[in-house]
Amino acid sequence: MKPRERVLTALKRGIPDKVPWIENDIEEGLQERIMGMTQFTPGELCEKLGMDGFGYHFPMGGQATAGQAMQAAVGFKESYYYPKKVTFDFVPPWIAEMGVIPETGRTFIKQGLLTSNDSLKLFNEYLPDPDHPARYEQVSKWIDKFKGDYAVFARIRLGSASTLESMGLVEFAYNVYDNPDLIKEIHRRFSEWSAKVVEHLNQMDFDYYWANDDHADTKSTWMSREQYLEFFLPYQKIVAKAIKKPWVFHSDGNLLPIIDDLLTLGMNGIHPIQPAAMNIKQIKAKYGNRVCILGNIDLDYTLTLGTPDEVDKEVKERIAAAGPGGGYIVTSANSLTDYCKTENVWAMASAIKKYGKYPLDPNLLK
Amino acid sequence: MAEMTEIKKELQQAIIKGKRDAVEPLIQKALADGLNPEEIMNAIMIPAMDVVGEQFSRNEIFLPEMMIAARAMNIGLGILRPMLIAKGVSGRGKVVIGTVKGDIHDVGKNIVSMVLQGAGYEVMDLGIDVPPEKFVEAINQYRPKFVLMSALITLTMSMMGETIKVFQKSGVREKVKVGVGGAPLTQSFADRIGADFYGKDARAAVIKCNELI
Secondary structure, three states: OOHHHHHHHHHOOOOOOEOOEOOOOEOHHHHHHHHOOOOOOHHHHHHHHOOOEEOOEOOOOOOOOOOOOOOOOOOHHHHHHOOOOOEOEOOOOOOEEEEEOOOOOOEEEEEEOOOOOHHHHHHHHHOOOOOOHHHHHHHHHHHHHHOOOOEEEEEEOOOHHHHHHHHOHHHHHHHHHHOHHHHHHHHHHHHHHHHHHHHHHOOOOOOEEEEEOOOEOOOOEOOOHHHHHHHHHHHHHHHHHHOOOOEEEEOOOOOOOOHHHHHHHOOOEEEOOOOOOOOHHHHHHHHOOOOEEEOOEOOOOHHHHOOHHHHHHHHHHHHHHHOOOOOEEEOEOOOEOOOOOHHHHHHHHHHHHHHOEOOOOOOOOO | OHHHHHHHHHHHHHHHOOOHHHHHHHHHHHHHOOOOHHHHHHHHHHHHHHHHHHHHHOOOOOHHHHHHHHHHHHHHHHHHHHHHHHOOOOOOOEEEEEEEOOOOOOHHHHHHHHHHHHOOOEEEEOOOOEOHHHHHHHHHHHOOOEEEEEOOOHHHHHHHHHHHHHHHHHOOHHHOEEEEEOOOOOHHHHHHHOOOEEOOOHHHHHHHHHHHO
């Protein structure tokens, strides 16, 4: 199988020739360490790692950016329309005051700005025109140039993370009781923006989408099931209905309080099954007949502090737990961050090759 | 006595349900009925937040309910604080809290901060990316009982140990109890860096502080 077919087969809960490996993001500093150079194509990175697809962003065309390049507000529209560095991201900016750590260049949200009805006017100031053709044209050229046999995805949002981050969790929490219509209006606007973007992406040569919308921490979701049904699901559906390709949903943390409702959105895959929050074997057993499972290689310890032997053992265990019957894609339990040990990424690559071939080794499953 | 019990119930429910507008009139009524501020805080309001904390840790309520309860609690404490200070009664004490240098995550830290305030602590939140020297400055300035440090990523966990070393060098380590928390942390990590305690979530952090007062 070619990498693209391998990923799409697993996303449709089929059994590919081997367990695929893709990542939601590989931070650019780590990409450079893996490649040993600063300018390379997405395909070259995939080939070197033995990875089956790409999306996210690359240092090609500029310099590596620290972290996940959270979107800053100032000058965002122009840099969104005319990206200089290779990117496949189509996420809206945070409507927030941003900060930057000078030593590392990492940006962060100082404070959400959508805190009142009056603040809704900021949408016009911050959100780019979703119908502006320039970004779509540029990214289409990059897909043509770099796609090869790889599965290429666009990162999008359903609007939930944008709502929570642009309000701030505390303001969100208060407004559930103080001004529920404000939350709904904010989510509706972000979701309608994403739905328009997706209509354009549907015309492009992407193989699938990866929607990034954190809803939870390791303890639980930040909202009750009732609040999810009232404040989130109806607006997420606006985007889900626009999607005409396979797609993966990402949220860190413990999604169990809302997972049955979440899956009604019709995504093909769910990511990243954070080990500190959910048990992949149980998730596969309960939901593996509805959705492909992606992730679960730990970032809190194994990839960042562990040894290559521990990475090998964990990949083996995860493939044994979620690989049988197909419908499993190996990924880290969030993304490959700058602070992952490079030797552990290589250990992950080698373990996937060693243990991931179908039919799975019966000894692995004992 | 029956009336006092009624007020107690009403005030506790107002806090548990986060009904901020009901808190002030109920406190005024309790004071008018002869309850002293210390009793209102310790026998009515703090136990109400204990209920909220337990419900939150069991996932019976979620962030919005916990936050509005903490807000109602803080409104109540704002009314009582001048009276308590005038009587020379201190609350449970001061806590300095911050996300360590290099780390920009603040969700967990903010939740812990709100829950601590709700439990009667006076919280000095130093924000994110806090260098060790800033913690030391805050210890000297505020004289807190506790310093709580948060880190969400393994990259910055080691900064907690570095910060404790700076406390030792600056001669302030023995003046405070140090607690640490964050997704990648464990008790053994906390032990290794010489912290006094590890809190796996906001509720655990409050319980540990209460034990160590």
